[in-house]
Amino acid sequence: MNSVAARPRIKDVAEYAGVSPKTVSNVINNFEHVSERTRTAVQEAIDALGYRVNIAGRQLRQGRTGMITLAVPELDVAYFAELAKYVMAEADRRGRTVLLHQTGAVRERELAALHGFDAQFSDGVILSPLSLLPRDLATRDRRLPVVLLGERPAEGGTDHVGIDNVRAAREATAYLLSRGRRRIAVVGGAVRGRLGTDRLRTDGYREALDAAGLPFDADLVLPMEAYHWQDGARAATALMRRPSPPDALLCLNDHMALGALRALHEFGRTVPGDLDVVGFDDIEASRFSVPSLTTVAPDKQEIARAAVALLLERIDEPDAGPLQDHVAGHRIIVRESTRG
Template identity: 80%
Template sequence: MPDGYAHGRRTEGECGVAGRPRIKDVAEYAGVSPKTVSNVLNDYEHVSDRTREAVKVAIDTLGYRVNLAGRQLRQGRTGMITLAVPELDVAYFAELATLVMAEADRQGRTVLLHQTNGDRERELAALRGFDARFTDGVVLSPLALRPRDLAIRDHGFPVVLLGERPADGGTDHVAIDNVAAAREATAHLLARGRRRIAVIGGRVHGPQGTDRLRTDGYRAALKEAGVPFDADLVTQVDAFQWRDGARAASALLDTDPRPDALLCLNDHLALGALRALHERRTSVPGPLDVVGFDDVEASRFSVPSLTTVAPDKKEIARAAVALLLDRIDGPPGAPARDHVVGHELIVRESTGG
């Protein structure tokens, strides 16, 4: 073992600042050049297995850690990415943010969280990298962007969109198949004999956003089952919060005839609806079934527990970070990619599970 090491580590003052081992320390320990150590760290192919193993042993023995900040600065990058979502107090976005941060950390990146409140100007600021360009790219869940906003954006700034985008092509995109997911949830209710299925948070006309696509899936399932579509059963909401679900469910109970099932287009709406039904002494399941979307943690602990469509949130986070890092680190001009993530209908007590 070379002189100057104590139990496999250099003494303080011999390994760089405050005893931190440097590349040249690893090279000396492994008996190779600093350039060879750099090649191993960058996973270059033209390094022999024996040399690669010697370098890895030296790294482990000395406790060497790559200085990511220095590497990123040399490459003209910050090592930070932005996650821009409408509302962090909506459980789906909070859970997704946790998963994106974990995946980014695994890739040696830091996440800056930006809440847009569904405001177009705030979404545009994120899309443009906040002008100051203090992050390397953005994962954005848009609500208010217009097709033109994406058409004229700076394509040199890496962007990945989540959910439904306002225009086709040109931007990497990660989402579930919302039409198929809503069709599956509606078919489940139809199989239970429900025929007057109301949609809370739905939209019959307008842009192809998540609400419209899920309503389209609902209508497709009705058509396949030979059940007439009634536009009066589609209820729009001001926001996708508990109070909006409670308000819509209470109003639907005052209609004649009442619905016999509620398809709520997120779990916040569904959980609010369950509370309103409880206050109106309407049993679930019983006169009414309730289905939600997103499988947030609270849906497992409500009474009754909530049947819901569960998107693969871990895969959404993994794919979004991977696509963004490909844009940041890869060659410019690559074609845009669409990544469709799987989903699963989780049947719980609110539909007799």
């Protein structure tokens, strides 16, 4: 046998195992019509030589880069940072590299991602949009595989992964009602406008009130321009200054809920004595606040796994089956902000 190079090749494995390079390729690609004896001999040769599949070379031969793009609104919002971590881990497990982009929730940058601003580098895009319009999906370049996270601007047009936001908010509101809370404010909610996450979660809140036979008070729904710590703090302060303040806050992300906790503390309100506070997203900081934060926890790992799997399916077979809408799980994690 010839001496093996520093980085063994398929032909080195073939020579070591006494088979053809084509047979080695069939074993690597897990083709069925290979005898168990041959498969074992090839695997022993691979192990002995330390051979590793050249994924990059294979992808380039197939006209692909081996990279996918993840486009999210803000990386300093912990939910998106944590989700990105899971997407990158899942992509790495499946032999792909992730290009990470921050859109700032600006429609032009979301459109650029939707139309493949990295098309020459990326095989497909996972996009979490906040500003896209329904017509944007209808006019997108269908040659670029896209999976949307969160809420879609319109039905159809692309694969989608998200949680059932109506149900999640309904369950969170019902939980607060079960604790005797009756004036529940929705921080970051929306009564009207396009059907985004804020509207869907507000709809779930209204459904819980209806089921409990309680009237809906639009003054308890506070739309927010942004969902940051300071926005939650400002909202809580404004609510506490009202003649009839709420007895619970349902904040539509954990950043606002944590900001609200700080403002309530400074205002002299106890949580959960005077008020209950519930957030959304189960970011890591929610476990370490004082009090720790009760929150609606989407299954971020499932979202990442499903999004990567759907995207890779479309990359491999663009016309394989109908578009899919994957609903990931969620649960309410009860902590001190409602439990004491």
